[in-house]
Amino acid sequence: MSTPDLTAQDLGAAPRHRGRGRSRETAAAAGRPGPLAAGVVVLWLSLIVLLPLSAVVAKSLDGGVGAFWDAVSSRQAVDALKFTLLVSFAVALVNAVAGTLIAWVLVRDSFPGKRIVNALIDLPFALPTIVAGIVLLALYGHDSPVGIDIAFTRSAVALALLFVTLPFVVRSVQPVLIELDRDMEEAAASLGAGGWTTFRRIVLPNLGPAIISGCALAFARAVGEFGSIVLISGNIPFQTQVASVFVFKQIESDAPITAAAVSVVLLVLSLGVLLAIRGVGSWGGRHEL
Amino acid sequence: MSSERVTRIGLRTVALGYLFALLFVPVGIVLYKTFEPGLGNVWASITTPAAIHAFWLTIMVTAIAVPLNTALGILAALVLVRGRIRGKPLLDALIDLPFAVSPIVVGLSLVLVYGANGWFGGALANAGIQVIFSWPGIVLATIFVTLPFVVREVAPVLREVGDEQEQAAATLGASRRQTFVRITLPAIRWGIAYGVVLSTARAIGEFGAVSVVSGRISGQTETLTLLVQKRFENFDLAGAYAASALLAMIAMTTLLALTVIKPRKEHQ
Numbered sequence: 100m101s102t103p104d105l106t107a108q109d110l111g112a113a114p115r116h117r118g119r120g121r122s123r124e125t126a127a128a129a130g131r132p133g134p135l136a137a138g139v140v141v142l143w144l145s146l147i148v149l150l151p152l153s154a155v156v157a158k159s160l161d162g163g164v165g166a167f168w169d170a171v172s173s174r175q176a177v178d179a180l181k182f183t184l185l186v187s188f189a190v191a192l193v194n195a196v197a198g199t200l201i202a203w204v205l206v207r208d209s210f211p212g213k214r215i216v217n218a219l220i221d222l223p224f225a226l227p228t229i230v231a232g233i234v235l236l237a238l239y240g241h242d243s244p245v246g247i248d249i250a251f252t253r254s255a256v257a258l259a260l261l262f263v264t265l266p267f268v269v270r271s272v273q274p275v276l277i278e279l280d281r282d283m284e285e286a287a288a289s290l291g292a293g294g295w296t297t298f299r300r301i302v303l304p305n306l307g308p309a310i311i312s313g314c315a316l317a318f319a320r321a322v323g324e325f326g327s328i329v330l331i332s333g334n335i336p337f338q339t340q341v342a343s344v345f346v347f348k349q350i351e352s353d354a355p356i357t358a359a360a361v362s363v364v365l366l367v368l369s370l371g372v373l374l375a376i377r378g379v380g381s382w383g384g385r386h387e388l
Numbered sequence: 389m390s391s392e393r394v395t396r397i398g399l400r401t402v403a404l405g406y407l408f409a410l411l412f413v414p415v416g417i418v419l420y421k422t423f424e425p426g427l428g429n430v431w432a433s434i435t436t437p438a439a440i441h442a443f444w445l446t447i448m449v450t451a452i453a454v455p456l457n458t459a460l461g462i463l464a465a466l467v468l469v470r471g472r473i474r475g476k477p478l479l480d481a482l483i484d485l486p487f488a489v490s491p492i493v494v495g496l497s498l499v500l501v502y503g504a505n506g507w508f509g510g511a512l513a514n515a516g517i518q519v520i521f522s523w524p525g526i527v528l529a530t531i532f533v534t535l536p537f538v539v540r541e542v543a544p545v546l547r548e549v550g551d552e553q554e555q556a557a558a559t560l561g562a563s564r565r566q567t568f569v570r571i572t573l574p575a576i577r578w579g580i581a582y583g584v585v586l587s588t589a590r591a592i593g594e595f596g597a598v599s600v601v602s603g604r605i606s607g608q609t610e611t612l613t614l615l616v617q618k619r620f621e622n623f624d625l626a627g628a629y630a631a632s633a634l635l636a637m638i639a640m641t642t643l644l645a646l647t648v649i650k651p652r653k654e655h656q
Contacts, residue, residue: 131470131471131472131551132463132466132467132470132471134473136463136466136467136471137467137471137473139460139463140460140463140464140467140479141479143460143464144464144479144482144483144535147528147531147532147535148482148485148486148532148535149482149485150501151494151497151498151500151501151532152485152489152493152497154497154500154501154506154507155493155496155497155500157500158500197403197406200399200402200403200406201403201406201407203399203403204399204400204403204404207396208396208399208400210400216404216407218643218644218647219407219411219412219643220407221643221646222411222415222639222640222643223411224589225589225593225639225640225642225643226415226593226635226636226639227592227593227594227595227612227613227616227635227639228491228593228595228596228613229595229613229616229617229632230418230593230613230616230632230635230636230639233418233616233620233628233629233632234414234415234417234418234632234636235414237414237417237418237421237629238413238414238417239414244417258410261410262410262411262414265410265411294392294395319487319488322490323488323489323490323491323492323493324490325490325491325492325595325596326491326595326596326599326613329617330617330620330621342490343490343491343492343493343596344492346490346492346493346496347492347596347599347600350492350495350496350499350600355496355499355500355505358496359496359500362490362492362493362496362497365490365493366488366489366490366493369488369489369490370485370488372488373484373487373488374481377481377484
């Protein structure tokens with residue numbers, strides 16, 4: 100490999116590089132990306148993500164604000180949006196309890212096969228959503244081997260959402276629980292606090308932010324979920340139809356303005372939630388598949 | 389003491405019961421039902437011409453989307469961590485945008501830009517390029533949904549390692565390329581690997597966005613996940629299970645890869 104021309108001046112200038120006045124060439128050679136790199140990244144993001152999303156916003160306003168309002172306030176759209184919000188909220192709440200419990204058991208308990216269970220928690224992220232729908236129908240559908248058939252019901256939609264959002268709270272709480280100092284709990288116990296009191300007064304306040312950010316991620320994911328729901332919900336308008344499936348049907352029946360208008364509502368919802376937890380500063384942007 | 393033990397076993401039972409009912413048993417049943425009739429049937433089912441085409445289409449789309457997002461993702465991570473540009477918090481937030489967008493909205497957005505009545509629809513038709521209801525649309529949808537993964541894995545590693553080694557290399561006269569290849573890249577390689585595995589799994593498994601833009605033409609624009617849906621809707625349950633089992637095994641391989649990479653990534 101050829102050695103770049105190394106002059107005495109460069110060497111002499113070296114100590115100063117530690118300070119603020121780092122020379123441009125050294126900064127560049129040190130892997131500091133210049134304006135060109137930033138430009139390429141912004142262009143890529145714009146072409147792939149921002150341009151298409153602005154097309155959705157533009158299309159939703161194609162017929163004016165009145166048409167937008169008509170589209171999102173039709174009975175079917177309102178019902179789909181209401182159900183989506185309600186079920187996503189319920190799913191986030193169940194996750195808060197179940198996710199925290201699972202994280203607790205994975206950190207504080209020990210049993211044979213724990214490592215396998217721990218690895219499989221992420222399966223809902225790795226499994227294609229359509230396959231999630233299929234596996235749930237295999238156990239809870241019309242040919243249920245255990246006699247529980249909830250296909251085409253609202254519970255089925257909730258079940259599918261619980262499946263795909265399972266890892267969020269577990270994976271945000273787990274690291275906090277591992278780091279948590281046991282001293283406080285032992286102190287509480289030695290002062291006579293029972294297990295539940297110690298958990299409620301000592302552990303839970305420490306886990307709070309992680310639980311909330313996991314729930315928010317689960318909620319944002321549930322609001323937009325499509326693949327796992329499309330088969331199991333039966334897509335019954337006013338009953339089991341969620342917003343994303345409603346949008347899909349509008350695209351298929353060539354009603355792009357309605358599709359775009361409801362999409363904008365979905366976009367604002369999940370974006371609002373994600374920006375809110377970003378503001379809280381506990382963004383756990385890892386692992387989402 | 390014994391009451392504590394009872395609590396512990398009780399909590400364990402509830403947690404594992406929840407996981408079994410929601411996750412392990414459903415996945416296990418599909419795997420069991422797939423392989424119960426014998427391996428021959430499974431093999432026949434995943435080697436039909438439509439299935440083979442779907443498999444290769446999925447691989448091709450992944451092979452285009454993942455390397456592009458990896459290269460751009462590394463660059464974006466460098467810009468986010470080390471760049472001196474204005475509006476970095478905004479750029480940081482925008483990169484996460486694909487996580488917040490419903491797959492259906494992703495599909496719709498691409499149709500509105502590249503479809504027959506879309507912004508570029510006329511120009512593309514004149515040039516004889518079909519994006520929507522063709523493979524380029526599937527590729528664009530896949531790039532969209534997998535865009536944040538590599539950035540989100542590489543950026544924290546870059547932040548962690550700092551840039552003192554790069555400065556030293558540069559001070560000693562290494563060129564930009566040398567510094568990148570010999571210092572930066574080895575430092576972030578497990579972060580990249582983690583991001584690539586996550587992107588690949590998502591690319592192979594993407595369904596919603598792809599189902600809007602693909603047109604689902606069997607033997608042409610049908611990916612593996614779309615094949616699962618078509619078979620299920622056509623009452624070919626065994627066929628749907630076989631394709632699902634294939635995808636589930638890819639997913640489990642992904643988890644295995646992540647389990648292997650993670651300690652290395654964190655050890656660096």
